[in-house]
Amino acid sequence: ADFARVVEQHGAAARMAVEAGFDAIEVHLGHNYLPSSFLSPRLNSRTDEFGGSLANRASFPRQIVAAVREAVGGQVAVLAKMNMRDGYRGGFDLPESVEFARLLESDGHLDALELTGGSSFMNPMYLFRGDAPYREMAANMPLHPVIRMGMRMVGKGFFKEYPYKPLYFLDNAREFRRALTMPLVLLGGVTDLTGMRTAMDEGFEYVAMARALLREPDLVNRLRADPSTVSRCTHCNLCMSTIYPGTHCHLDDEHVYGEAHPILAEASSADRPETRS
Structure with missing residues (x-):
């Protein structure tokens, strides 16, 4: 009953977002929040149909994504953010994460997949x-x-x-670009036009920015006006x-x-x- 309730709540949240006028919805399957915790072999110790094999651990996240798509149909774009690596021993990692991404692609519910990593609880x-x-x-x-x-x-x-460097998730993300045909979003150290162009040249359809926009909400407009603009995020x-x-x-x-x-x-x-x- 809890599984059904949580899945339905994701669908209800998606409908609410559409009614509020949002243009896209992102389902968070990363950072060891609820769906991501099911994917982690270390965190998921269940012995029923939701634990054990990757197919079992992936069942709940896939149900959530399907419910969101069913709730909104083709009204808005639906993306998902997923971990490539949890970043700790025994966590969700390559190559399982690539296989999970293939499952999401085969389900056909997503317009793009955003690639991330790390755990809010573990690392x-x-x-x-x-x-x-x-x-x-x-x-x-x-x-x-x-x-x-x-x-x-x-x-x-x-x-x-961990030392900061531009495009610090690019090496792992290349594994997904080689394995998938669906649109992918690269995040992690995207702060200037050079990084954006590198992502495009590597075959990524989109980039995501966070801290840089927290520092400068107008950064994209500034990059458009002056391609040499450098982010002020330290x-x-x-x-x-x-x-x-x-x-x-x-x-x-x-x-x-x-x-x-x-x-x-x-x-x-x-x-x-x-x-x-």
């Missing part, structure tokens, strides 16, 4: 790359002070750091620590207020690299 920095703001996360978590202290103590181990990832009071770029706080936003006050400047000050 969040695998997605973000760059600086890991665990001290700032601890300072702003709306939890008991003891829990925040624990985050300060173990946060460095949980928020593993990949400091302090935006991660603003998810509790309201996600935004902390550099805007310094621009608007002349100093860091009050929510960052508890995280001392001594804890942060100079690039974050």
Whole structure:
């Protein structure tokens, strides 16, 4: 009954989005949220028809995608975001993720597939790359002070750091481009026109941007006006620590207020690299 309820709720959410006037819907099958957790061999220990083989673990996510398409028909584009790699031992990984993508393609419910990676619960920095703001996360978590202290103590181990580089998911995404014919969306380190053109040359129909647009919502228009435009995002990832009071770029706080936003006050400047000050 719970499976049927959750699947129907995804369909209802899709219908609501169409009624609200949205032009596209993306089903989140990544980052170890509910559908993604079923795909992970490490997280999914079920012994029924929803656990074990890839076909079983993929059943629930595929039902969700089918329900969304049925709910909206051809009124809007339907995309799905899926993990190529969870980023931890025993998680969802190549080549299973490629096979899952083939299943989604064969189902025929999607207009495009967005390729991502990482786990919000097991390895969040695998997605973000760059600086890991665990001290700032601890300072702003709306939890008991003891829990925040624990985050300060173990946060460095949980928020593993991976070097940032442009198009950091491209190598893995090539595996999907070779295996699939459906349109694909490349994300991860897309910040300038050079990266966008590289993605197009590699056969990707679309690119996705996040942190760069959080820093500069007008970045695409600026790139159109001046192809040499460089993103002002520094990949400091302090935006991660603003998810509790309201996600935004902390550099805007310094621009608007002349100093860091009050929510960052508890995280001392001594804890942060100079690039974050």
